[in-house]
Amino acid sequence: MKSRSYLPYYFIAPAAIIIFGIALYPILHTFYISLHQINLKFPDLGMSFIWFENYIRLFRDVRAMGALLNTVFFTVSTVALELVFGMIIALLMDRALRFRGILRATVLIPWAMPTVVAAMLWRWMYNDQSGIINAMLVATGITSEYMQFLAEPVLAWTAVIVTEVWKTTPFMALLLLAGLQVIPREVYEASAIDGASKVRTFFTITLPLIRPVLLVALLFRTLDAFRVFDVIFVMTGGGPGNATESLSLYTYKTMFGALDFGYGSALSILTFACVVIISVFYIKFIGTKTR
Amino acid sequence: MKTIFPYSFLILILFTGCSPEEEITTITFNLGRDPTGAHYAIIELFEETYPNIKVQVVESPQDASLQHDLYVTRFAGKDNSIDVIALDVIWIAEFARAGWLLPLDDLALTLPMDDFLPGPVEACTYRDTLFAIPWFTDAGLLYYRRDLLNEYGFDEPETWNDLQIIVDTIRRDNPQMNGFILQAEQYEGLICNVMEFIWSHGGSVWDESGHWRTATPETEKAIQTLIDFIRTDDIIPRGVLTYQEEESRHIFQDGRAIFLRNWPYVWELANNPATGSNVVGNVGIAPLPGEKPGLHAATLGGWNLGISAFSDHPDESRKLIRFFMDYHHMKQFSLEGGRLPTRMSLYKDPDILQRSPHFEDLFEVFINARPRPVTPHYSQISDIMQVNIHRALLGRISVREALERIDAEVLALFERYGK
Numbered sequence: 103m104k105s106r107s108y109l110p111y112y113f114i115a116p117a118a119i120i121i122f123g124i125a126l127y128p129i130l131h132t133f134y135i136s137l138h139q140i141n142l143k144f145p146d147l148g149m150s151f152i153w154f155e156n157y158i159r160l161f162r163d164v165r166a167m168g169a170l171l172n173t174v175f176f177t178v179s180t181v182a183l184e185l186v187f188g189m190i191i192a193l194l195m196d197r198a199l200r201f202r203g204i205l206r207a208t209v210l211i212p213w214a215m216p217t218v219v220a221a222m223l224w225r226w227m228y229n230d231q232s233g234i235i236n237a238m239l240v241a242t243g244i245t246s247e248y249m250q251f252l253a254e255p256v257l258a259w260t261a262v263i264v265t266e267v268w269k270t271t272p273f274m275a276l277l278l279l280a281g282l283q284v285i286p287r288e289v290y291e292a293s294a295i296d297g298a299s300k301v302r303t304f305f306t307i308t309l310p311l312i313r314p315v316l317l318v319a320l321l322f323r324t325l326d327a328f329r330v331f332d333v334i335f336v337m338t339g340g341g342p343g344n345a346t347e348s349l350s351l352y353t354y355k356t357m358f359g360a361l362d363f364g365y366g367s368a369l370s371i372l373t374f375a376c377v378v379i380i381s382v383f384y385i386k387f388i389g390t391k392t393r
Numbered sequence: 394m395k396t397i398f399p400y401s402f403l404i405l406i407l408f409t410g411c412s413p414e415e416e417i418t419t420i421t422f423n424l425g426r427d428p429t430g431a432h433y434a435i436i437e438l439f440e441e442t443y444p445n446i447k448v449q450v451v452e453s454p455q456d457a458s459l460q461h462d463l464y465v466t467r468f469a470g471k472d473n474s475i476d477v478i479a480l481d482v483i484w485i486a487e488f489a490r491a492g493w494l495l496p497l498d499d500l501a502l503t504l505p506m507d508d509f510l511p512g513p514v515e516a517c518t519y520r521d522t523l524f525a526i527p528w529f530t531d532a533g534l535l536y537y538r539r540d541l542l543n544e545y546g547f548d549e550p551e552t553w554n555d556l557q558i559i560v561d562t563i564r565r566d567n568p569q570m571n572g573f574i575l576q577a578e579q580y581e582g583l584i585c586n587v588m589e590f591i592w593s594h595g596g597s598v599w600d601e602s603g604h605w606r607t608a609t610p611e612t613e614k615a616i617q618t619l620i621d622f623i624r625t626d627d628i629i630p631r632g633v634l635t636y637q638e639e640e641s642r643h644i645f646q647d648g649r650a651i652f653l654r655n656w657p658y659v660w661e662l663a664n665n666p667a668t669g670s671n672v673v674g675n676v677g678i679a680p681l682p683g684e685k686p687g688l689h690a691a692t693l694g695g696w697n698l699g700i701s702a703f704s705d706h707p708d709e710s711r712k713l714i715r716f717f718m719d720y721h722h723m724k725q726f727s728l729e730g731g732r733l734p735t736r737m738s739l740y741k742d743p744d745i746l747q748r749s750p751h752f753e754d755l756f757e758v759f760i761n762a763r764p765r766p767v768t769p770h771y772s773q774i775s776d777i778m779q780v781n782i783h784r785a786l787l788g789r790i791s792v793r794e795a796l797e798r799i800d801a802e803v804l805a806l807f808e809r810y811g812k
Contacts, residue, residue, distance in 0.1 A: 142469040143491050143769060144810055165780075230632035231571075231644055253634035255787070341579030342634055343784035358462040360773045361469070 129374060136367035143361040156368035165344070166369060169352040170376075176263065176348060177327040183267045184323055188274025195275065196282045206276070213272040221336035224265040228252055228337075255345035258338050262346055266333050270326070274319050281315030282308065321384045325377055349373050419447040420706045420713065423464075424479035424696075426455045431730030432717075439716045446709045457481050458581065461772070468493040468701070475701040476710045480525050482516040482695055482764055483581075483771050489519040490769030495700040496522045500711050504718055508736045512693045516764035524699055526718055527735035529727070531694030532762035533589050534755070536645060536653040536663065539677035549679040551686045553593070553618060556652060560628050563651055571650040572628040574641045579783040582637055584775050585692040586654060587782055588765055590615040592690030593683040598766055605803050608796040615684075616785060616792045624788060634786060646670040654681060656694060660751055661731055678751060680758045693762040695735070733759065770806055777802045 136156050140149040160166050195205055212220065227234050228251040236248040251257045285308065293303050309316075331350040334340060340347035340355075353373065357366035422436065436448045453460045461484060467475060468491065480488065488494050501523050506514065513527030537549065541563055550556040560572035576582040591597065596611030622628040633641070638655060645653035646663045648671035653659070662668045663676045680689035698717060700710040716722060720736060727734045728748055733755075739745050740756045766774060778799055785795035 141810060142465070143487060145491060147810065229640065230630070230635065231649065232647075250630075250632045250635065253631055253787075338635075339578060339580050340780075341783055343787045343789050344579065344780040355776055358465065359458075359776060361465060 129371075132367045132370050132374075135363055136365075136371050138364045140364045141360070141362050149364075152364075156365050159365065160368050160372060165347070166349075166352060166372070168344070169347050169349045170372070172345075172347060173328060173330065173349040173376075175259075176266075176330055177324055179263050180266045180270070180327050181320065181323050183263070184271050184274045185320065187267065187271045188278055188319070191271065191275035192278035192282055195279050206279075209272050209275060211272075212269050213276075215269070217269060217332040218336055220269050221265060221333045224261070224268075225252070225337050228261050252338055253342050255342055258342055258346055262333055262337055265337065266327070266330070269333070270323060274323060277315060277319040277322075278312060281312035281319075285311045317384060321381065324380050324384070328377060328380060329373065349376075417445055417447060418706050418709050419449055420476040420704075420709045421449045421451050421474055422477045422479075422713065423451045423453065423475050425457065425460045426452045427730070428455075429730035429732070431726050431732070434729060435717060435722050435726055438722065439713060442716070443709075443712060446712065448713060451475075464488075468703070471703050473701075473703045473705055476704040476706050477713050478699055478701055479528065479696045480699050482513065482693055482697065483775070485517055485525050485697065485699070486519045486767045487769045487771060488699070489522070489524040493702050494524040495702050495704070495707055496524060497526060497699065497711075497714075498523050500526065500715060503715060505736075508738050510735050510737060510759055510762075512759070512762040512764055513695055513697065513735050516693060516695075516767060517697050517699075519767065519769075525697035526699075526714055527695065527697045528717060529695055529730075529732035530735050530759055530762070531656050531733065532691040532755075532758050533585060533654055533681060533694075534657060534691065534758060535679045535681045536655060536659060537677045537679065538648075538651050538672065538675055540675040541651055542677070549677065550652075550682045552688075553682045553684060556682050557622075557626065557628055560651055564627075569649075571630050571644060573622065573652040573654070574636070574644050574650045575629065575633055575654040576636050576638055576641055577623075577633040577783075577786060578635050578637055579779050580637060581775060581779075583779050583782065584765060585694070587616065587619070587778070588692045588763070589654070589681055589690045590619050592763060593681060593688050594618065595684065595688060605800065605807065607799050608793065613792050613796060616782065616795070618684075620786055620788075620792065623786060634783070646672055648672050657733055657755065658731075678754065680761075689758070689761060691758050691762040693764045695733070768812070770803070770810070770812075773806055774803055777806075 137151060137153060138149045139147075139152050139155070141147065191209060195202070195209070226232075228236075230236065230248050230250040230253070233248075233251075235251070236245075239245045240248065249257065251261045289307055289311075290303065293307055298306070329350050330348050331354065334346050334348050334351055335354075338346045340351050349369065350373065353366055353369040356362050356369060360366075422432075424432070433450070436450065440446065440448060453463050461481070464475070464478065464484075468488070480494075485494070504526065509527055510530055512532075513530050514523070517523055517525040517527060535550075542548070542559065545559070545563055547555075547559050547562075550559055556573060564570055564572060575586045577586060588598075591607075591612050594611050594615035596607075596609060596615050598605060598607050598612070600606045600609075619629075623631055623633065641653060642655055642659050642662065644650050645655075645659070646668065660676070660678065663670050664673050666673050681691060683689050698714045700707055700714070704710055717726070718736075720738065723734050723736055724739055724742060724745060726732060727739060727745060731749065733752070734740070734745070737756075737760070740752055740759075746753055765771065768774065781790070781795040781798050781802075784790045785792050790798075
């Protein structure tokens with residue numbers, strides 16, 4: 103006896119199963135493992151249930167907390183810079199009438215390049231003896247001698263952030279450009295007639311109208327930046343003196359270097375929790391304000 | 394697929410009554426990508442000698458850390474598709490402790506183990522059992538500019554102090570030259586370099602009774618020497634904190650450094666004009682200096698052949714390893730690939746010496762090369778040491794503090810999982 107009211111459930115069942123299988127189940131399983139002491143290097147020690155001991159260890163682990171702070175710092179600084187530069191580029195591209203296609207394709211090049219390749223490229227450009235950045239700085243008289251960019255924590259951070267911003271600003275710019283292009287031109291004309299300044303127009307018309315797109319772009323970039331691994335792995339390996347180690351890099355070292363899957367899973371869950379908090383923040387506090 | 398193949402043959406044999414010799418077994422040979430490709434010729438020879446065994450070569454990335462992570466994932470899943478595997482010296486204790494490698498003491502009985510270099514054999518031994526056979530070796534060396542040292546009338550530096558005097562003298566006339574270049578980025582290579590400083594100052598990470606302890610006066614002095622070279626004496630440029638092997642090799646072969654610490658592969662590249670080297674014919678090699686004369690030290694590298702505990706074909710795998718270790722096959726491998734053999738008698742072989750005359754001088758280095766701490770915890774210990782020593786090199790913490798932190802973290806590790 104099949105009741106008609108069950109019918110919709112049959113239709114959503116495949117999607118629900120897939121979402122459960124590829125998104126929810128792995129997270130639940132990781133959480134389950136994180137409640138155990140398990141190191142694949144010592145199969146004879148087995149897997150023992152230890153409640154939240156891995157989480158207690160995590161909050162006492164100076165290195166994990168340092169990695170968390172590093173990741174937050176990296177995320178905030180790169181996303182803020184990408185937003186500013188992405189917006190400028192998008193506004194310029196929105197204005198440009200000629201060569202629009204070529205312009206957009208050119209801007210996309212850094213984004214199209216695999217991150218590992220780009221990071222390797224920048225690593226050599228920052229080289230302290232033969233890097234082009236040092237050559238340019240000295241030639242223009244900005245610095246008097248070659249600098250060891252990746253050997254000083256502050257400079258290494260700057261170097262990594264510059265690389266990431268260079269790499270991902272095009273993505274931001276392109277999303278914002280899409281937002282800008284759907285704004286009807288009449289609105290701008292009306293504000294021009296009313297005598298609004300360019301700045302005023304930007305803040306009262308452009309910004310509110312691209313808010314949904316802005317939210318999506320920021321959400322994507324924040325989540326992506328928070329999981330940063332490749333740029334740092336290639337450029338500094340977490341150095342100098344572990345100053346640039348991100349949460350993902352530490353998790354990777356714990357999982358695949360040390361094979362400490364219990365603790366590594368706890369670190370993954372920490373990353374997951376942060377990502378959830380970021381998403382909720384964006385959707386709740388920024389999303390709902392759009393009237 | 395690979396397991397069905399032999400069975401289908403078995404069925405064929407049952408029905409046709411053929412002799413069982415015709416059954417063909419395929420084994421896999423897993424190794425990191427080897428640009429020389431010299432192993433293929435040996436494998437061809439092996440397949441001719443043993444027509445019943447086919448060898449399938451499975452290459453993984455050249456980067457050793459990536460290989461490690463790849464193998465670990467496969468072993469943890471009890472993957473039976475690995476038979477023979479090429480192992481970095483630092484993995485063996487770890488993999489043996491996990492139960493992923495077959496003990497090879499029986500195979501060793503059929504080989505002249507006395508002829509193998511002692512360092513690699515030590516690295517292949519865990520709890521008095523041999524888990525791999527050394528295939529080719531590597532060790533840290535000092536490269537120097539023979540032309541410059543001759544011009545200023547210097548011999549090879551015997552001590553770190555000699556090296557400092559040579560650098561100071563030559564740099565007085567050539568201030569743009571780098572003195573001594575090594576690898577001190579936060580990565581595995583840093584530990585290779587640091588161990589050489591520690592050993593060459595008479596230090597060690599284990600005390601006499603085999604307990605872990607780095608906070609000793611010798612080790613402290615060793616690392617302080619390295620830091621002074623970088624931070625105050627201007628012997629080593631600060632950029633080394635970001636260098637791996639290739640960055641340092643380029644500076645040396647461009648002619649911008651007097652001394653370089655690196656692995657043996659640099660010799661052929663620095664002496665080959667096709668690589669753009671500016672120092673062809675002007676390169677000398679020597680053991681690394683010590684705190685006192687004669688206190689040389691070299692960190693052991695190199696690759697070894699072992700058999701996966703999950704292999705379905707341990708006997709065929711033993712045959713392949715045995716074949717690679719044969720004097721003539723190892724010789725052929727070395728002649729073609731320029732690799733450093735692990736059998737000592739090959740360092741006296743006229744053909745080998747004709748191809749690589751520098752091996753004769755290097756023999757002293759190789760026979761004295763020492764493995765990094767042989768323990769299943771090595772990869773974690775290396776990580777702990779990298780972080781703390783790099784902090785000390787940056788001047789963020791004192792050497793004493795770095796060593797005490799290393800000891801505390803390593804002991805916590807032993808406590809959690811047992812030594």
